[in-house]
Structures are given as structure tokens and as C-alpha cells.
Amino acid sequence: MSALTFCTLTIGLWSVGKGNIRAHQRFMTGSYFGLVGAFIGVIAVPDRRLPQMAIHDLAGLVLWVAALALTAGLTVAGLLQLRMKVRD
Template sequence: MDAFTPVITLHALAATYVLLLGPLQILRRRRDLAHRLIGVTWVSAILTVCISSFWIMPDGFSWLHGLSIWTLVCMVVAILGIRAGNVSVHRGFMIGSYLGTLTAFAFAALVPVRLIPQLLRSEPLIAVITALGVGALLLLVHVSVVRSAGQRPPRPQHEREPSIAGT
């Protein structure tokens, strides 16, 4: 694995987005439409990371691919959990997925023969500009979504209080 192929580039950009957005979603106190919309972008990015990992196999199948499979399972459980109204299951699996992504990043960043340390040694400016670019995109998405959809979504009809007219 000597170069940033298109798959590795896509994987790295999506992973950077996941790593930067994770704390914003986890620490944001309001659980509203903005949280939901931004969460869709996060899930899309984590799915991109997991699926693209199967085209990055310099040494064959590794524990990182097992982590990708587990993360895909976690995304399904988290989404089913929140659709069933179980916030604690949703929160637990989403936070666990984020921590798994941090673990994979630590491995990718700390093992000297991996691409991230090689890039930081040979082209640090590219690494910094890429991270800042993804961060700027994230900030733009976050601010625009929070501003345009920051109100709480309407409650489903079955959760609303009956009107005065009794309907």
C-alpha cells in the first residue's frame, strides 16, 4: 500500500468526517431534526468507511475488516433502536461505533508503516490542508443544517394531545 488510490482517498475523507463530526453529535444536547439530518450524513460517512475498507486489503482480511463488519451491525441496531424509541440503545451503539472508529484511526495513525504516518512525514501540508478542508465542509454542513432545521420535529399524530374539539 504505497499510494493513495481513489478508494483509500474516499475512505480517508469519510473517516475524517466521521471522526470530526462524532463529538458534535454526541455532545449536542438537543435531539431535534438537525441532529437527525446531521446523523444521516454521519451514518452515510461511516457506511462509506466500512464498505470501502473491504477494497483496502494490503495484507488480506484483518481485524480492521472485522471491526467494519461489527460497525455495520451496530449501525443497523442503532437505527432500529431509535425507530423503536429506545434512545439508550441508539446512543450506546452510536457512541460505541464512534469509539471503534477512534480505535481504527489510532492504529492507522500510530503504526509507522501505515499511510497516515507516511503522509505526515513526506507531505504534512497535504495532510493538514485535507483535514482543514473536511473540517470546513463539516462546519458548513453543521451550521446550515442546524440553522435551517433547528426546531424540534412535529410529534407524530398518536403522541399529540387531543384538541379542544375532541378530534
């Protein structure tokens, strides 16, 4: 994930240097949301139990991942609706 962050920040800075403000905004926004997602992941699983859950509590892990996927989907849907309202 740190390699991805390094790439998005580099491309974002390169884009603003080339005058492509729209690409810069998108890469910086993506990098920010990635940082927020990583923070939430650290808070949600502070003791890094996911590998242990995969071995000892697979049903709990599946439920946890499904809840995260649902939350992410609802967040993206809400952001898309907000973006459409702003355009109107």
C-alpha cells in the same frame, strides 16, 4: 471490524426507530469510539508492520500491545469515574 461496525450502526438506527433512545445512544457511542480507535491504530502503525514485528521483534510487539492495553484500561477507568461523577 467493518462487519461489527455495520451491525452496531444498524442496531443503533433500528433502536431509535423503535423509540429506544438509550440503546441508540450506546450503539452510536460504541461505533464512534471504534472509529476513533481505528484512526489511532492507523496513525500509530502507518506501514502495517505488526505482522513483521510478530516474526522479527516479538518482544517489541509484546511491549507495544501491553502499552496499548494499559492505555485502554486507563481510558475505560477514567470514563467510568467520570460517569459516576455525572450521576452524583
